[in-house]
Amino acid sequence: MGIEQKLGNMGVVTLSLEQVVNWSRTNAMWPMLFGLACCAMEMISMQAPAYDVSRFGMELMRASPRQSDLMIVAGRVTRKMAPVLRRLYDQMPDPKWVLAMGDCASCGGIFNNYAIVQGVDEVVPVDVYVAGCPPRPEALIYGVLTLHDKVRKEKITTWK
Amino acid sequence: MPQVREIETTVDELKHLFSDRAATGETMVLNMGPQHPSTHGVLRLVLELDGETVVRCIPDIGYLHTGIEKNMEAKTYLKALVMTDRLDYLNNVGNNLVYCMAIEKLMDVKVPERAQAIRVLMTELQRIASHLVWLGTHAIDMASMSVLLYCFRERERIMDIFEMVSGQRMMTSYIRPGGVWRDLPPGFEAVVADFLDYLPAKLDDYERLLTNNPIFKLRTQGIGYISAEEAVRWGLSGPSLRGSGVNYDVRKAMPYSGYEQYEFDVPLETGGDVYSRYRCRMREFRESIKICRQVLAKLPKGPFITTDRKVTPPPRSELGHSMEAVIHHFKLWTEGFSAPRGEVYVAAESPRGELGVYLVGDGGPKPARVHFRTPSFVNLEALALLGEGYLVADLVAIIGSIDIVLGDVDR
Amino acid sequence: MTHVEKTVAALRARFPDALEDVIEFRGETTVVIAPPAIVEVCTFLRDDPELGYNYLADLAGVDYLPAEPRFAVSYLPYAMAANARLRLKVYLPGDAPEVASVTGVWVNADWHEREAWDMLGIKFTGHPDLRRLLMPADWEGHPHRKDYPLGYEEVQFSFNWREIDAKKPYAKD
Numbered sequence: 001m002g003i004e005q006k007l008g009n010m011g012v013v014t015l016s017l018e019q020v021v022n023w024s025r026t027n028a029m030w031p032m033l034f035g036l037a038c039c040a041m042e043m044i045s046m047q048a049p050a051y052d053v054s055r056f057g058m059e060l061m062r063a064s065p066r067q068s069d070l071m072i073v074a075g076r077v078t079r080k081m082a083p084v085l086r087r088l089y090d091q092m093p094d095p096k097w098v099l100a101m102g103d104c105a106s107c108g109g110i111f112n113n114y115a116i117v118q119g120v121d122e123v124v125p126v127d128v129y130v131a132g133c134p135p136r137p138e139a140l141i142y143g144v145l146t147l148h149d150k151v152r153k154e155k156i157t158t159w160k
Numbered sequence: 161m162p163q164v165r166e167i168e169t170t171v172d173e174l175k176h177l178f179s180d181r182a183a184t185g186e187t188m189v190l191n192m193g194p195q196h197p198s199t200h201g202v203l204r205l206v207l208e209l210d211g212e213t214v215v216r217c218i219p220d221i222g223y224l225h226t227g228i229e230k231n232m233e234a235k236t237y238l239k240a241l242v243m244t245d246r247l248d249y250l251n252n253v254g255n256n257l258v259y260c261m262a263i264e265k266l267m268d269v270k271v272p273e274r275a276q277a278i279r280v281l282m283t284e285l286q287r288i289a290s291h292l293v294w295l296g297t298h299a300i301d302m303a304s305m306s307v308l309l310y311c312f313r314e315r316e317r318i319m320d321i322f323e324m325v326s327g328q329r330m331m332t333s334y335i336r337p338g339g340v341w342r343d344l345p346p347g348f349e350a351v352v353a354d355f356l357d358y359l360p361a362k363l364d365d366y367e368r369l370l371t372n373n374p375i376f377k378l379r380t381q382g383i384g385y386i387s388a389e390e391a392v393r394w395g396l397s398g399p400s401l402r403g404s405g406v407n408y409d410v411r412k413a414m415p416y417s418g419y420e421q422y423e424f425d426v427p428l429e430t431g432g433d434v435y436s437r438y439r440c441r442m443r444e445f446r447e448s449i450k451i452c453r454q455v456l457a458k459l460p461k462g463p464f465i466t467t468d469r470k471v472t473p474p475p476r477s478e479l480g481h482s483m484e485a486v487i488h489h490f491k492l493w494t495e496g497f498s499a500p501r502g503e504v505y506v507a508a509e510s511p512r513g514e515l516g517v518y519l520v521g522d523g524g525p526k527p528a529r530v531h532f533r534t535p536s537f538v539n540l541e542a543l544a545l546l547g548e549g550y551l552v553a554d555l556v557a558i559i560g561s562i563d564i565v566l567g568d569v570d571r
Numbered sequence: 572m573t574h575v576e577k578t579v580a581a582l583r584a585r586f587p588d589a590l591e592d593v594i595e596f597r598g599e600t601t602v603v604i605a606p607p608a609i610v611e612v613c614t615f616l617r618d619d620p621e622l623g624y625n626y627l628a629d630l631a632g633v634d635y636l637p638a639e640p641r642f643a644v645s646y647l648p649y650a651m652a653a654n655a656r657l658r659l660k661v662y663l664p665g666d667a668p669e670v671a672s673v674t675g676v677w678v679n680a681d682w683h684e685r686e687a688w689d690m691l692g693i694k695f696t697g698h699p700d701l702r703r704l705l706m707p708a709d710w711e712g713h714p715h716r717k718d719y720p721l722g723y724e725e726v727q728f729s730f731n732w733r734e735i736d737a738k739k740p741y742a743k744d
Contacts, residue, residue, distance in 0.1 A: 033195075033197055034195060035201075036201070036202055036224060037201075037224055037246070037249055037566070037567050038246055038249035038330065038331070038567065040201075041249060041250065041293070041330065042329075042330070044312060045312055045315070045316065045319075047312075048308075048309055048312030048313060048315075048316070049309055049312070049313050050312070050313060050316040063195075063196065063197040075224075076224065076226055078222075078223060078224060078225055078226065078570075079707065080222050080223050080225065080706065080707045081194060081202060081223045081224070084193070084194050084195065084223070086742075088195060108724065110242065110243060110246075111226050111227070111228070111231060111243075112231075112721075112722075112723050112724055112726075113226075113227045113230065113231050113721050113722045113723065114227055114230075114714055114719075114720070114721065114722030115225050115226055115227040115706075115714070115722070116226055116227070118724045118739075119739075121741055121742060122739065122740050122741060122742060123742050124742050125741075125742055125743070133331060134330060134331070136329065177700065221704065221705065222703075222704060222705035222706060222707070225705040225706065227714060227722075229715065230714060230715050230719075230721065231721065234721055265597050266597065268597065392625055392626055392651060393625075393677075393678050393679075394678055394679050395626060395627055395628070395677065395678070395679030406651075408651060413654050414654070414656075502596045502597065503596070503601070503633075503645070503658075504596070504597055504599060505599065505628075505629065505647060505656070505658065507628070514628065516628060516629055516647075518629060518631050518645065518647075520633055528633075528635075529631075529633045529634070531629070531631040531633075533628060533629040533631075533647075537682065538679055538682070541678075541679055541681060541682050542679075570705055571705075
């Protein structure tokens with residue numbers, strides 16, 4: 001108690017490196033503009049003023065994968081699009097996370113057929129799945145917050 | 161990984177479509193890939209550029225092909241309805257409507273007046289919502305970000321209305337064969353009337369921002385010109401056609417669902433360029449508001465779905481005391497209703513143009529063939545013509561003005 | 572006499588052998604044409620000043636397996652001035668279905684025919700660029716045919732989840 005109080009009065013904070021880095025990663029995680037289908041509409045609604053996601057620092061959707069941290073796969077991924085998705089994922093620099101938004105990205109959704117990849121986890125490793133068809137913007141924000149919790153718990157040994 | 165292949169260079173396949181200058185290297189072939197902020201979805205354009213000018217523009221589609229038509233053949237008519245929402249994902253109610261109208265035409269089922277009026281109201285609200293997305297995304301391509309945020313704010317109010325009626329913001333599946341799913345909740349008319357009073361002032365704001373804006377006009381006037389004859393030749397429909405002066409609107413030409421009772425104009429512009437199509441759609445907002453007000457004023461009383469028990473399940477209150485109700489309920493929820501042998505084509509006016517369903521029945525409970533004539537598919541073909549000779553930045557404006565939705569194109 | 576009735580009469584007069592059948596169903600008229608005559612019929616419908624079918628609304632292929640003839644192509648020209656819609660159908664045999672392309676008559680038939688080729692395997696002779704439209708270029712098979720499987724993945728319940736999970740090709744980073 002004594003030394004921390006004195007340090008606090010001097011304006012010095014003590015934290016572990018893990019906590020600092022994880023907190024800063026969650027603070028402004030830029031999503032990549034990867035809206036494919038109907039879920040993209042709810043993703044844009046999430047950025048719209050009603051369910052403002054810029055309070056989490058995420059209003060800036062970068063079109064270039066090189067400048068983004070989070071890939072929100074919003075919509076159904078077809079077999080024709082799967083290599084493109086993988087290539088974009090590979091172009092994102094570490095650390096990167098993937099959020100599978102909606103039923104089609106999580107498990108193929110209602111489209112159980114020849115053309116749709118049954119769950120985008122066949123193509124890229126997914127961190128958080130958000131269910132819904134399409135998930136409400138609030139559900140998507142909850143998914144983002146779950147991802148933030150997951151990032152905050154990352155250990156220094158598993159960092160990329 | 162077994163499912164993912166490397167992307168082959170497909171420029172070789174498309175070599176025959178480029179001009180000779182590409183082979184010598186005088187012009188450059190550039191890929192405006194499936195992931196691009198301005199293509200409004202997963203559209204791939206292979207452009208042949210002479211400096212910044214587009215010499216050839218070849219769309220490569222199929223990145224969102226979901227096989228909806230084949231998947232619907234595996235489901236009963238009612239279960240397949242759920243898939244129609246996801247076709248043109250900005251016109252969910254319109255897709256439901258045209259599919260249900262096709263089933264009703266095939267089975268010769270009559271829809272009560274109240275249901276028809278509710279359908280018109282929902283479709284026009286959906287048209288306003290779709291045009292709001294068009295306006296927002298078109299404006300942000302012209303670098304006007306505020307309009308995007310404003311439009312989505314208005315859209316939230318429409319989504320609240322949809323949620324009030326069906327429980328879902330976008331994929332309502334509210335329109336069912338024979339009518340609508342359930343009656344309007346109490347307080348609905350007040351909410352819609354409130355919204356319709358609120359919207360025109362906002363539209364005036366957006367017009368003040370864009371219509372006489374010199375930057376907007378420089379970027380849209382004279383760009384993407386198509387003449388009326390060419391537009392008809394290429395099969396365009398909707399505001400893309402009416403922006404060139406051709407008066408074809410399915411609501412007026414072949415009225416459906418009671419549209420003939422309502423007074424509205426079909427906005428026509430003669431410029432044929434991006435600016436005219438913009439003006440056309442802005443006027444369509446006002447016409448939709450007019451139609452909605454008339455529907456609310458005239459909303460008839462009565463059943464909201466047909467009482468033909470071969471098509472519609474009975475309400476649960478009847479199941480307690482009527483044996484026929486139980487039998488109908490059982491048949492409809494296990495096997496589904498069967499449509500006769502035959503084929504029909506029904507068209508409706510979606511915010512993008514003529515949306516048609518070609519339904520082939522074979523006497524069974526599942527559709528034998530469902531084919532959607534989607535407006536974006538046909539309108540996108542004309543991009544090869546519309547884009548030539550303009551700059552790459554103009555191409556972005558042109559794609560925005562045709563208002564394509566990739567779910568509509570690829571199905 | 573409605574425009575559609577006038578059209579059918581004109582077709583009967585001009586192409587008596589090519590016209591195989593006229594079907595009226597739910598207020599729509601379908602004219603079945605013999606496949607070799609389709610381009611002539613379409614050109615006549617478009618160019619004749621009284622008929623004026625200048626707009627092609629839809630072109631779709633249908634698979635009627637197991638009935639023979641297996642395939643059909645349905646054309647839907649629309650006369651804009653007269654506001655009349657007609658359907659033309661050609662029936663094609665099951666093995667190597669081929670019909671002449673109408674891209675010379677209506678330009679927007681291009682993509683519709685490419686889709687019919689991609690999805691059903693119906694070949695359109697004289698088409699400027701007949702290649703796959705919606706499926707990847709190296710895809711094998713024609714998905715909308717009735718004998719093409721839906722590609723259904725088994726639904727995972729708690730009793731079979733482990734087996735399905737073991738077989739599913741998850742991506743390792």
